[in-house]
Amino acid sequence: MRESGEVRSGDRVNAPEKGLSGSDHPITRSSDHPIRKAIVLLSGGLDSATTLLIARQEKFDVFALSFDYGQRHRVELERARQLAARYGAGEHRVIRLYLPAPAASALTDLSVAVPKESLGREPIPVTYVPARNTLFLAHAVAWGEALQAPDIFIGANALDYSGYPDCRPEFLEAFEKMANLGTKAGVEGKLSFRIHAPLLQMTKGQIVARANELDLDFALTSSCYDPSAEGRPCGACDSCLLREKGFSEAGIRDPTR
Numbered sequence: 229m230r231e232s233g234e235v236r237s238g239d240r241v242n243a244p245e246k247g248l249s250g251s252d253h254p255i256t257r258s259s260d261h262p263i264r265k266a267i268v269l270l271s272g273g274l275d276s277a278t279t280l281l282i283a284r285q286e287k288f289d290v291f292a293l294s295f296d297y298g299q300r301h302r303v304e305l306e307r308a309r310q311l312a313a314r315y316g317a318g319e320h321r322v323i324r325l326y327l328p329a330p331a332a333s334a335l336t337d338l339s340v341a342v343p344k345e346s347l348g349r350e351p352i353p354v355t356y357v358p359a360r361n362t363l364f365l366a367h368a369v370a371w372g373e374a375l376q377a378p379d380i381f382i383g384a385n386a387l388d389y390s391g392y393p394d395c396r397p398e399f400l401e402a403f404e405k406m407a408n409l410g411t412k413a414g415v416e417g418k419l420s421f422r423i424h425a426p427l428l429q430m431t432k433g434q435i436v437a438r439a440n441e442l443d444l445d446f447a448l449t450s451s452c453y454d455p456s457a458e459g460r461p462c463g464a465c466d467s468c469l470l471r472e473k474g475f476s477e478a479g480i481r482d483p484t485r
């Protein structure tokens with residue numbers, strides 16, 4: 229499934245410290261501003277939408293990647309489509325993943341209840357989906373190698389999060405190394421993969437404030453793990469509680485509540 233949106237251009241600001249040579253990116257917009265493509269993992273939630281806007285602000289042409297992995301909160305995929313179109317993704321792909329059964333995650337198994345009002349109670353809660361970010365990032369690297377887009381953006385957060393091991397900095401650093409060791413473009417030195425996690429060390433309040441600065445339309449984002457059939461958030465799952473904390477800390481009203 230593909231969707232296209234407007235691709236805007238502009239000057240490069242806030243460049244990452246590990247810049248890439250123009251030769252990695254043969255298409256140029258002008259002699260001094262090479263077009264740099266980035267893959268952005270876009271779930272449709274607040275964090276990934278903010279990450280998309282940060283990639284745009286860093287003057288990447290973004291290619292958005294979402295996954296239908298059988299999640300109960302399917303409304304987020306519709307939000308991802310809307311976000312990709314609104315914020316100018318060059319292309320948006322939704323990949324269907326068939327997770328090995330039994331996944332035993334509350335997000336994919338309707339017989340497992342999504343925990344409510346229990347943020348922080350379990351070190352790794354039952355909403356954990358086996359190896360989810362490993363699977364997502366592997367697809368991003370595969371698309372990135374084909375597109376010559378070695379910059380991969382993910383909205384992982386290691387401060388205000390549910391404790392998932394695949395959101396931690398050591399995982400992301402290891403994955404970046406693996407991407408450079410496990411690709412033709414990486415071993416030939418033609419591309420240097422970089423995993424960008426701009427929200428990694430931000431509090432939820434800082435993320436909401438940043439998103440607000442970047443003019444994110446919060447109403448387009450969906451964070452809830454267990455929304456109603458109409459897509460209304462439950463207000464009590466970990467993701468809803470973290471989102472509420474973020475808006476409260478930032479002093480901003482959440483239009484979805």
Ligand SMILES: [Zn+2]
Binds near residue numbers: 465466467468
């Ligand atoms: Zn919820």
